Amino acid sequence: MRMDNxxxxxxxxxxxxxxxxxxxRFGGHxxxxxxxxDVLRGEVLGVVGASGSGKSxxxxxxxxxxxxxxxHIRVLGHELGILSDTRRIxxxxxxxxxxxxxxxxxxLTVAQNVAVPLxxxxxxxxxxxxxxxxxxxxxxxxxxxxxxxYPAELSGGMRKRAGLARALALDPEILLLDEPTAGLDPIGxxxxxxLIGSLQQGLGLTVFMVTHDLDSLxxxxxxxxxxxxxxLLVGTLDxxxxxxxxWIRDYFGGPRGRAAFHxxx
Amino acid sequence: xxxxxxxxxxxxxxxxxLLAAGGCxxxxxxxxxxxxxxxxxxxPTPPGRIKLDLGRLEALDTVGALLLRQFRDRLTRQGHPVxxxxxxxxxxxxxxxxxRAVDAPPVQAPERRPLREWVEQVGRGSIKALHxxxxxxxxxxLVIAALxxxxxxxxxLRTTALVYHMDHTGLRCLPILGLLSxxxxxxxxxxxxxxxxxxAAEIYVVNLLGLSILxxxxxxxxxxxxxxxxxxxxxxxxxxxxxxxxxDAMRTLGLDPIEMLxxxxxxxxMLVMPLLAFFANMVALLGGATMSYILLDIxxxxxxxxxxxxxxxxxxxxxxxxxxxxxxxxxxxGCYEGLLVSGSAESVGLRTTKSVVESIFxxxxxxxxxxxxxxxxxx
Numbered sequence: 342m343r344m345d346n347x348x349x350x351x352x353x354x355x356x357x358x359x360x361x362x363x364x365x366r367f368g369g370h371x372x373x374x375x376x377x378x379d380v381l382r383g384e385v386l387g388v389v390g391a392s393g394s395g396k397s398x399x400x401x402x403x404x405x406x407x408x409x410x411x412x413h414i415r416v417l418g419h420e421l422g423i424l425s426d427t428r429r430i431x432x433x434x435x436x437x438x439x440x441x442x443x444x445x446x447x448x449l450t451v452a453q454n455v456a457v458p459l460x461x462x463x464x465x466x467x468x469x470x471x472x473x474x475x476x477x478x479x480x481x482x483x484x485x486x487x488x489x490x491y492p493a494e495l496s497g498g499m500r501k502r503a504g505l506a507r508a509l510a511l512d513p514e515i516l517l518l519d520e521p522t523a524g525l526d527p528i529g530x531x532x533x534x535x536l537i538g539s540l541q542q543g544l545g546l547t548v549f550m551v552t553h554d555l556d557s558l559x560x561x562x563x564x565x566x567x568x569x570x571x572x573l574l575v576g577t578l579d580x581x582x583x584x585x586x587x588w589i590r591d592y593f594g595g596p597r598g599r600a601a602f603h604x605x606x
Numbered sequence: 607x608x609x610x611x612x613x614x615x616x617x618x619x620x621x622x623x624l625l626a627a628g629g630c631x632x633x634x635x636x637x638x639x640x641x642x643x644x645x646x647x648x649x650p651t652p653p654g655r656i657k658l659d660l661g662r663l664e665a666l667d668t669v670g671a672l673l674l675r676q677f678r679d680r681l682t683r684q685g686h687p688v689x690x691x692x693x694x695x696x697x698x699x700x701x702x703x704x705x706r707a708v709d710a711p712p713v714q715a716p717e718r719r720p721l722r723e724w725v726e727q728v729g730r731g732s733i734k735a736l737h738x739x740x741x742x743x744x745x746x747x748l749v750i751a752a753l754x755x756x757x758x759x760x761x762x763l764r765t766t767a768l769v770y771h772m773d774h775t776g777l778r779c780l781p782i783l784g785l786l787s788x789x790x791x792x793x794x795x796x797x798x799x800x801x802x803x804x805x806a807a808e809i810y811v812v813n814l815l816g817l818s819i820l821x822x823x824x825x826x827x828x829x830x831x832x833x834x835x836x837x838x839x840x841x842x843x844x845x846x847x848x849x850x851x852x853x854d855a856m857r858t859l860g861l862d863p864i865e866m867l868x869x870x871x872x873x874x875x876m877l878v879m880p881l882l883a884f885f886a887n888m889v890a891l892l893g894g895a896t897m898s899y900i901l902l903d904i905x906x907x908x909x910x911x912x913x914x915x916x917x918x919x920x921x922x923x924x925x926x927x928x929x930x931x932x933x934x935x936x937x938x939x940g941c942y943e944g945l946l947v948s949g950s951a952e953s954v955g956l957r958t959t960k961s962v963v964e965s966i967f968x969x970x971x972x973x974x975x976x977x978x979x980x981x982x983x984x985x
Contacts, residue, residue, distance in 0.1 A: 447952055464637050465669075476672055479707035489715065493950065512633050512667040543703035544668065545696070 355382045356415075357515055357547050358403065360573075363412035365398055372398045374571040376412070380515075385541055385548040386575075387558045389592065390568030396551040399568065400519055403549065404438050405429055417514065434462050437513035441520050443504030445492040451478065451503045452488040458510040477506040482536055498529040502536070509540070516541070518550040522557050534560045555601035567592075578602065610664060611635045614642065621654040625688075628662030631670025639670070643677045648686060656681065660701075661692035671697075671704035745942050749872070752864045756873075767870035775836040776878035780885065783831050787886040790827055791893025794818065799901045808902045812912040815894035820917065824887035825925040826973060829932040832879065833965040837940035840871050841961040844944025845954040853945070863945070872937040879933035883925045920985045928976055932969050939965040 358380035365372045372395035380386050390396045401407045403414060405421050414421045419432055445454045455474045459465060465473070478488050481502040492500055501521060508516060521537065522530035534554075538561040541548050552558065558565055558578065565581055567574045567589055576584075582593050582602075592598060610629040617624045631639060658678060663670075678688045693701060756763045798811045844867055847853055856863050891913075898904040904912075943961035947953045 447950075463633060466637075466640065469636070469640055469673075472676070473669055473672060475710075476668060476704055476707045479710035480668070480703060485711050509668075512669060539703070543699040545700070 356380065357382050357417055358549065359413070359415040360399075360403070361413040361415075363399075363402065363414065364410045365395070365402055365407065366410050367398075371571060373402075373409075373412075373568075376568075376571065376573045378566055378573050378575060380547060380549055382514075382547055383545060384563040385538075385550065385561050387562035387565045388549070388551045388568065388573075389553065389558065389565060391588065394568040395571070396568055397519055399573075400438075400517055400549070400551050404436060404517060405433060434458065434511050435513050436515045436517060437508030437511070438517045439501065439504045439508045439519065439521060441523060442497065443492065443500035445500060445503055445507070447492050450489050450491055451483070451495070451506075454492070454503060455506045455510050458507065462511060473510070474506075477509055478503075480540065481506045481509070482532075498525050498533065501525070501533065505536075505540075509544070512544070513546070515547045515549060518548065518552075520551055520553060522552065522554045527556075530554060530556065531560070537561060555598050559601045612639045612670065614639075614646070623648075623656045624659055625656065626659040626662060627674065628664065630665040631663055631673065632665050632667040633669045636669045636673065639673055643673060646677070648681070648684070656686050656688045658688050658690045659692045660690065660697065661694060663694060663697060666697045666700060668700070668704050671701050672708065674701075675705050675708050741946075742942070745945070746938070748864050749868055749938065749941075752862065752869050753872070756865065756869055762865065763873070764866065764870050767866075768874050771871050771874035772878050774839070775832065775875055776882060779832065779835060779882060782835070783828060783882060783886055784889045786831065787824065787827055787890040788893035790823060791815065791819065791890035791895075792897045794823070794890075795894040795897035796901065799898065803902070809904065809908075809912055811894075811898055811902060812904065812909055813916045815891060815898075816913045816917045817921065819890045819894065820887055820921050821924045822973070824890050825883045825928050825932065826969070827890070828879065828883045828886045828925075828929070829936065829969045829973075830966055832875070832882065832933070833936045833940075833969065834962055836875060837936045837965045838958050838962050840937060840940030841944040841947075841958045842954060844868075844941055845947035845957055848945065848947040849949065849951060849954060868937075868941040868945075871941055872934060875933040875937040876930045880926045880929040883929040887922075887925055924976075924980060924985065928973065931972065931976075935968045935972065936965045939968065 356379045358378070360376060360378040363373045363376040363378075376399070388396050388399060398407065402409050403416070405414075408422070416432055417435060419428070421429065421432075424432065445451070446457070449457070452471075452474050455477055456470055459470045459473060463470075475485075475488070479485070483499060483502050483506065487495065487499060487503070492503070495503065505521075516537075518537070522533050525533060534557050537548065537550075540546060541561070548561075550557070550562065562578070564575060564577055567576075567581065569586065569588060574581075574584075574586075574589075578593075581589055584590065593602070612627070612629040612631040612635040615626045615628070617626065629635070658674070660666075660674070674690075678690065681688050794815055795811055798814045799808060802808050802810050802814070844853075847867070853863050853867075856866060895904075895906060895909045898909060899906070940961050943957040943964070947957050
């Protein structure tokens, strides 16, 4: 699990995730064309964009699920494209990913789901793994009896929390979230935002969050990346609100945006 | 990233034992740390006060925090209260979060009672079976009612859907059905020839092929391929629509899913299946004739002439009588299992498997009934 002997690139130490000139294409459709992004250690970065603008594709490229046509992706200083499989797997275990509906293994209980990365990637004793699993499940705010349930027996919000516990199983440095509050009621979504915020503070995580939820952006994101015309535009909430691009203006200045950001200030 | 692995040192200072933890207390060091901590024991005359100094920790993650907490708890349980001192500011939030999670009540696995569980399972199984048969009977009624409605008002029949399904279940089935039937004919002729040659009765290969293919094998092959190909497709199509809530949408729009989805599939398969069976019979006989020519030198004219002796009109009709019945069973089971899909994508897979197994089972059972029936009717 140690990454000490990996070839690393000279990047500023506080950039944990760097995307340069990313190009992805499906069939004839170009999703990204020269997208650049830096994610700094310890920040919460929200990625927004219109439906179909390639937010989830960006997340998949960053975690190495799809190979970009061109461009560089460096995660924790390591270039994804040139890593051998074993090293990429080792690197992936330092990134926790929460998929949209939790993506829990349906044949395993919640506790077994959270234990999977620990059993596969560490040599810890079984009692210690069980104890770690119990702590992680409690940390994401699930009741203790949820541990023995199967994903099908949980509500959507609980499945997301269980998926988060699994993503956090190996104490990753980067947490990548795909629409964490989609499909939750406003109270559940606010609670989930709060959970992510407190975990990020407590565990010192860097969070990369694809979202549509203006309240999440206002509540926990330090910076926001906007996917626009196949490129990324990064800024803080305040700087983006000064942008003149019509899509950004509509997004942040529309009635929902105004409501979300008004309540913040 | 050349961090010092985790360590724990003890210094005795008068009445106070100072335990200093340092280095990296994280996941990669957890295994070593865990065994090392378990080996720590206090001597026979323990000091009055124990302090756990965390000031020299370089890195700490949840596993490290958990190990520290377990260590502290163990000493406390043994009657040595431990004071945690000198926590670095960057570790406060993490320790707090993990230690609060440790305090959450542990999970208790429910007590197992084998006999009671067994009785419960039997009860649940019986009730499920009862509900299942009730649902099956009502489904059967709904389908018959919809079929009658369509027959009374032929304009309600979805002709486009009917033709589409005839194309998919019929025309597109021909290549695979033809290939398999031909091979079955070849194999039958080959096996028959071997045995009959010993009796110098090679020509009776034709009788064997004619009767077995026309009465049993042709239609069975057809039914099995159609169940595997079209029955499963029906379940998967309707099941996916169910998962997408398309069926619910139809109901809210005042459309009857049975009439829209089930009736065209049943009618299409019932119309197409006799044609498929006829095709399979002919190709299987062709395969048999080819093999007879190669192995036994029985040419095509001899083959056809010999065929006329044991085969009468009804032998040729048996498959055509069975075909629509088998088609009805396969289509009904396929659509029924599709409508039973609940919620998840996983359920589509389960139901599809079930639909194929059930329809093949029913086809073979029905085939046995047909044999008895034809025997009684002297057909």
